[in-house]
Amino acid sequence: xxxxxxxxxxxxxxxxxxxxxxxxxxxxxxxxxxxxxxxxxxxxxxxxxxxxxxxxxxxxxxxxxxxxxxxxxxxxxxxxxxxxxxxxxxxxxxxxxxxxxxxxxxxxxxxxxxxxxxxxxxxxxxxxxxxxxxxxxxxxxxxxxxxxxxxxxxxxxxxxxxxxxxxxxxxxxxxxxxxxxxxxxxxxxxxxxxxxxxxxxxxxxxxxxxxxxxxxxxxxxxxxxxxxxxxxxxxxxxxxxxxx
Amino acid sequence: xxxxxxxxxxxxxxxxxxxxxxxxxxxxxxxxxxxxxxxxxxxxxxxxxxxxxxxxxxxxxxxxxxxxxxxxxxxxxxxxxxxxxxxxxxxxxxxxxxxxxxxxxxxxxxxxxxxxxxxxxxxxxxxxxxxxxxxxxxxxxxxxxxxxxxxxxxxxxxxxxxxxxxxxxxxxxxxxxxxxxxxxxxxxxxxxxxxxxxxxxxxxxxxxxxxxxxxxxxxxxxxxxxxxxxxxxxxxxxxxxxxxxx
Numbered sequence: 001x002x003x004x005x006x007x008x009x010x011x012x013x014x015x016x017x018x019x020x021x022x023x024x025x026x027x028x029x030x031x032x033x034x035x036x037x038x039x040x041x042x043x044x045x046x047x048x049x050x051x052x053x054x055x056x057x058x059x060x061x062x063x064x065x066x067x068x069x070x071x072x073x074x075x076x077x078x079x080x081x082x083x084x085x086x087x088x089x090x091x092x093x094x095x096x097x098x099x100x101x102x103x104x105x106x107x108x109x110x111x112x113x114x115x116x117x118x119x120x121x122x123x124x125x126x127x128x129x130x131x132x133x134x135x136x137x138x139x140x141x142x143x144x145x146x147x148x149x150x151x152x153x154x155x156x157x158x159x160x161x162x163x164x165x166x167x168x169x170x171x172x173x174x175x176x177x178x179x180x181x182x183x184x185x186x187x188x189x190x191x192x193x194x195x196x197x198x199x200x201x202x203x204x205x206x207x208x209x210x211x212x213x214x215x216x217x218x219x220x221x222x223x224x225x226x227x228x229x230x231x232x233x234x235x236x237x238x239x240x241x242x243x244x
Numbered sequence: 245x246x247x248x249x250x251x252x253x254x255x256x257x258x259x260x261x262x263x264x265x266x267x268x269x270x271x272x273x274x275x276x277x278x279x280x281x282x283x284x285x286x287x288x289x290x291x292x293x294x295x296x297x298x299x300x301x302x303x304x305x306x307x308x309x310x311x312x313x314x315x316x317x318x319x320x321x322x323x324x325x326x327x328x329x330x331x332x333x334x335x336x337x338x339x340x341x342x343x344x345x346x347x348x349x350x351x352x353x354x355x356x357x358x359x360x361x362x363x364x365x366x367x368x369x370x371x372x373x374x375x376x377x378x379x380x381x382x383x384x385x386x387x388x389x390x391x392x393x394x395x396x397x398x399x400x401x402x403x404x405x406x407x408x409x410x411x412x413x414x415x416x417x418x419x420x421x422x423x424x425x426x427x428x429x430x431x432x433x434x435x436x437x438x439x440x441x442x443x444x445x446x447x448x449x450x451x452x453x454x455x456x457x458x459x460x461x462x463x464x465x466x467x468x469x470x471x472x473x474x475x476x477x478x479x480x481x482x483x484x485x486x487x488x489x490x
Contacts, residue, residue, distance in 0.1 A: 058388075061392050062392075063391060063392065078394070079392050079393070079394070080393075083385070083388075083389065085385070087386060087389045089386065089403060089404060089407070090485060091403075091407040091485040092485070100393075100395065100399060101389075101395065126485040128487040129487060142393070146393060
């Protein structure tokens with residue numbers, strides 16, 4: 001029996017989002033955008049650079065309230081977010097950074113999290129002493145430590161080398177598999193999207209609209225090159241359809 | 245360290261040479277001043293006056309820093325507060341210290357409250373301007389992070405905002421301490437019955453240069469001790485997270 005009041009879905013209904021241009025005019029960044037995410041579902045927002053993906057994420061996170069439309073977060077609305085840069089407090093240690101964001105986290109829970117992400121030896125280090133790859137892991141640990149109802153990832157592995165990005169992607173997939181959480185991932189990397197998401201939302205360039213909603217058959221499992229190629233063709237076909 | 249000591253020795257030598265040229269009445273030699281310090285210390289007057297002055301410095305400094313930090317933080321974060329407060333700040337910044345002191349004594353009488361309020365009011369606008377500069381340069385990215393993770397107001401202040409303001413607070417404290425003690429001496433000279441400033445005023449009337457130098461040197465020594473044993477260790481603690489060169 002599901003209680004009538006408790007929501008578990010993320011509902012996004014944006015009518016439009018504009019920025020004021022320096023010249024005084026209005027610049028429409030997002031058009032009419034509506035989608036829902038069921039509990040535990042992972043969706044990847046894919047689109048070219050500059051199409052408004054980060055703006056969409058900021059609206060969902062409640063950081064940008066200046067838009068027309070409505071966003072309903074899953075019940076409790078506890079958010080975990082990984083920004084494009086790690087955004088750690090440089091004057092607090094790795095462990096303090098995580099605990100400040102997630103004061104309710106248990107010692108055992110943090111132990112497991114740090115171990116999964118290979119941060120066990122770095123708990124007492126300051127962010128300035130970490131490589132970018134490690135700092136991104138801390139940002140991931142922080143987002144998971146709050147046990148979020150909604151996880152927001154804004155190109156979390158951008159500017160890492162391919163091998164490291166792939167390894168972090170695997171670790172992220174493992175975390176999501178272990179504790180399913182409704183996730184909105186923004187990326188322009190198709191491989192990353194297919195590797196993590198159950199669904200791909202393809203965005204057009206400004207004003208951003210959803211061009212297609214593509215399900216992924218076997219998310220978070222190793223896809224062969226051939227499968228990826230098929231998916232890429234499918235996406236290209238849908239994009240063509242949308243434009244013609 | 246050796247160079248510093250050599251430079252200090254040169255200063256004392258120049259002082260000695262100057263006293264030989266000008267005569268002991270205008271510029272007593274270092275030895276005479278040292279003896280005067282010992283005399284004042286023996287009689288207990290030195291401790292009493294230094295204590296009174298230090299207490300005034302401490303209270304005025306803490307008041308000005310606390311108020312200046314709060315006002316500066318608010319003005320740096322809010323445009324409307326900045327527009328409201330800016331003209332006041334400009335008036336206070338350009339009001340001569342002496343005017344504030346005289347007005348405080350005229351309006352509130354020759355009281356301890358008037359003295360401390362006048363000193364604090366002199367320091368307040370400078371602390372405010374420095375902290376406002378820091379508040380303006382706060383990192384919005386960290387603000388967003390704190391908001392997404394629903395950090396409480398106290399956590400944000402203590403772990404996100406204050407560490408970013410630390411260099412500005414340190415600058416305000418440094419310049420503030422030296423300014424405050426100089427103004428405290430004037431306040432004491434004009435309207436207090438004790439303290440280093442009062443003693444220097446008395447010595448001035450008696451044309452007693454030895455005593456003037458004795459009190460000045462004793463007070464410089466105290467401030468040097470505060471800088472070495474309080475301010476510098478605090479700065480090192482606040483900067484402990486910065487990566488050090490190997």
